[in-house]
Amino acid sequence: MKERINTGPGYAGLLFFVVLTFWMGGARSGSAQSALLSWHAVTEDTSGHAEVQPVYYNIYCDTVPAFRPDSANFLAATLQTSWTHTDPRLADPNRHLFYQVRAVDIWGNQSAFSDTIGEVGYLLVKVRAFLQAPYDAEGDSMRTPLARLGLLPLASPYAAAPRAAAAAPGGAVDWVLLQLRDPTTANIVGEESFLLDREGFLTEPDGRNRVLGFTGCPPGDYQLVLNHRNHVAVMSRGTFPFNEAPPVLHDFSADSAFYEGSGAACELETGVWGLWSGDINQDHQVSGLDFAYWQSAARDGRRGYLAEDLNFDGHITTADYVLWHRAHRRGVNSYVP
Ligand SMILES: [Ca+2]
Numbered sequence: 163m164k165e166r167i168n169t170g171p172g173y174a175g176l177l178f179f180v181v182l183t184f185w186m187g188g189a190r191s192g193s194a195q196s197a198l199l200s201w202h203a204v205t206e207d208t209s210g211h212a213e214v215q216p217v218y219y220n221i222y223c224d225t226v227p228a229f230r231p232d233s234a235n236f237l238a239a240t241l242q243t244s245w246t247h248t249d250p251r252l253a254d255p256n257r258h259l260f261y262q263v264r265a266v267d268i269w270g271n272q273s274a275f276s277d278t279i280g281e282v283g284y285l286l287v288k289v290r291a292f293l294q295a296p297y298d299a300e301g302d303s304m305r306t307p308l309a310r311l312g313l314l315p316l317a318s319p320y321a322a323a324p325r326a327a328a329a330a331p332g333g334a335v336d337w338v339l340l341q342l343r344d345p346t347t348a349n350i351v352g353e354e355s356f357l358l359d360r361e362g363f364l365t366e367p368d369g370r371n372r373v374l375g376f377t378g379c380p381p382g383d384y385q386l387v388l389n390h391r392n393h394v395a396v397m398s399r400g401t402f403p404f405n406e407a408p409p410v411l412h413d414f415s416a417d418s419a420f421y422e423g424s425g426a427a428c429e430l431e432t433g434v435w436g437l438w439s440g441d442i443n444q445d446h447q448v449s450g451l452d453f454a455y456w457q458s459a460a461r462d463g464r465r466g467y468l469a470e471d472l473n474f475d476g477h478i479t480t481a482d483y484v485l486w487h488r489a490h491r492r493g494v495n496s497y498v499p
């Protein structure tokens with residue numbers, strides 16, 4: 163049994179003031195779990211005048227904390243000030259549901275949305291970064307050959323943070339793994355798989371939502387670590403505060419000084435920075451070991467979604483070797499501890 167109460171001030175809506183509380187309980191096995199949502203009745207508009215009853219409450223539900231309420235995630239409308247939601251996903255420890263409520267009066271006036279509340283606490287993060295291999299200087303963006311060739315998997319390749327997209331996002335470059343690190347101990351406080359869009363924004367698995375949710379980590383000051391399955395992992399030099407508030411953008415693409423470590427950033431064109439390609443075996447170095455993996459895959463004529471395919475075209479060729487060689491010649495290493 164879990165209990166979670168929104169202790170914040172709620173919000174001043176167009177007309178209303180709503181505070182959402184959340185309670186969850188039910189059988190651990192057998193039947194699906196339920197969540198009880200409740201909120202204060204709206205009795206006054208924002209001018210302090212009595213609100214004409216009845217007032218409806220529209221409830222929205224999604225699996226990511228930064229979801230935007232719309233018809234796709236509409237759950238129910240009620241005249242009551244509580245709602246019991248029974249859903250098998252509530253019993254799934256790897257998935258969490260989040261809710262927002264909006265009040266609507268008989269004239270159709272709508273409040274703003276409530277704060278988001280859900281099964282677990284969350285942090286919101288917004289990050290931008292480019293990968294060297296798919297970067298296209300002419301378009302100031304990344305190419306998306308994996309998606310175009312149908313090679314991009316629905317499931318994230320990072321075992322540390324399994325998750326999957328419901329449908330193949332056409333505009334995605336690849337999956338990345340983003341971590342929040344404690345600046346004192348370098349311990350991983352949170353890590354999650356996200357997609358990367360062609361403009362460099364990390365997105366939720368829908369390929370559109372650029373506000374990223376981390377669940378199960380406390381608000382705090384953290385460094386960002388960005389991993390990609392065959393690029394060199396990078397870390398932010400700075401430590402930033404993260405909480406439930408709308409996030410500011412942390413941008414690995416605009417300034418090499420954003421990166422921890424000299425030479426950690428790859429200059430893609432003047433003033434544009436990204437992650438170096440070439441770390442096939444993900445040991446934080448671009449070395450002869452990576453070459454050996456490339457050579458073996460090239461000899462075997464392997465194809466598909468492979469770490470050895472550095473340029474994302476589905477084949478292991480000298481084009482991949484050239485990317486490895488550029489980084490190896492420069493002695494590129496990761497500064498991620
Ligand atoms: Ca390596």
Ligand SMILES: [Ca+2]
Pocket residue numbers: 470471472473474475476477478479481482
């Ligand atoms: Ca290739």
